[in-house]
Amino acid sequence: MIGVTVPSFGVEREYVDRARLTESEEALVLKMARNRGIEEVAKIRTYNMFPTPFRGIAVHGPDQIEGREVSHRVLSVSYRKWLEPGAKPGKDDLLMGDFWAGRAKVVKKTILRHGKDEFRIATPRGISVEVCESVLAHLLDGRYRLGPAVEEKMMDGVDWLKPLHFGKWKDLISAGYGHKNKGSGFFDLQIKVVGKELTIEQVFQAIP
Numbered sequence: 001m002i003g004v005t006v007p008s009f010g011v012e013r014e015y016v017d018r019a020r021l022t023e024s025e026e027a028l029v030l031k032m033a034r035n036r037g038i039e040e041v042a043k044i045r046t047y048n049m050f051p052t053p054f055r056g057i058a059v060h061g062p063d064q065i066e067g068r069e070v071s072h073r074v075l076s077v078s079y080r081k082w083l084e085p086g087a088k089p090g091k092d093d094l095l096m097g098d099f100w101a102g103r104a105k106v107v108k109k110t111i112l113r114h115g116k117d118e119f120r121i122a123t124p125r126g127i128s129v130e131v132c133e134s135v136l137a138h139l140l141d142g143r144y145r146l147g148p149a150v151e152e153k154m155m156d157g158v159d160w161l162k163p164l165h166f167g168k169w170k171d172l173i174s175a176g177y178g179h180k181n182k183g184s185g186f187f188d189l190q191i192k193v194v195g196k197e198l199t200i201e202q203v204f205q206a207i208p
Contacts, residue, residue, distance in 0.1 A: 012043040019046035019055040019082060028096055029077055033059040035094055036075050036104045055082040061104075068111045068129060070120055075104040112136050112163065122176075125167035132166040135173055135191065138198045144191075147201040154203055156180075158187050172201065179205075 011030075015021065021029065026044065033041055043060040057077040064071050080087060080098040089100035109120040112133050124132050138144050140160055146152060162178030164186060173191040190202040 011041050014043060014045035016046050016048055016055070018048065019057070021046070021057070025079075025099075028099055029057060029059060032077060032094055032096055032099060032101050033061075033075050033104075036101060038073050038075055038104055042072070052084075054084060055079070057099075065111075070109045070111060071106055073104045074107050075101055077101045114140055119161075119163050121163050122165040124165070127166055127168040127173065131168075131173075135166065135175060135193070135198065136163060139175070144198040144200055147192075147199050150200055150203050154205065155200075157184070157205075158189075 013026075021044070029044065030041060038059060038061045040062050041059055042062045045058050045060070047056055047058065048054075049056055057079060059075040059077060061073040078087065078089070078093075078100050089095050090102065093100040093102050108123050110123050110129060110132075112119045112121060112129065114133065114137050119136065121132070146155070157179050159178045159180045164176035164178060165174070166176075167174045171192065173193060175189040175191055177187045177189065179185050179187065185205060185207040188204040188206070189200050190204075192199050192201050
């Protein structure tokens, strides 16, 4: 399970049950983030590295929004106690106690709109924002058909309010969606669009 705490000092905390930082550990992680160029922290989260028993930490900077593009910096932090025995930092990693981290990376997302709602997805690949929004609208409104290879029961787990990514390969559109139950993986829908008809031809589920 994932617990989201009330923001303190403007920092949101999202910790999984098996990976909760103490105040002193958190202070050290925040210090590392500042050293790596994230002066203002918006969120600290921990996550499971399924299918292994290991866990990780991510520190997120505030969003920078320009038109449809949203970007922010993320620092991945390793904690010796949460990794495999013998795990050690890389040559250029910043080391503080049992924690280490490389360089912060920039993560970019794209804003999709449906009515008054906004959704943030990974940068679309091979497909325009307009087409993404059209497919998004069809799926949210239930205006689609299921192909013969898709079991209707499987669709019950798809959280239509959690689009993850859209892309295109040949004549199929790939749409990623989260599972209704946190920690239960995600779905990849293979969609064919002919005119105004949208058919979900295949559904793959990634289970942790």
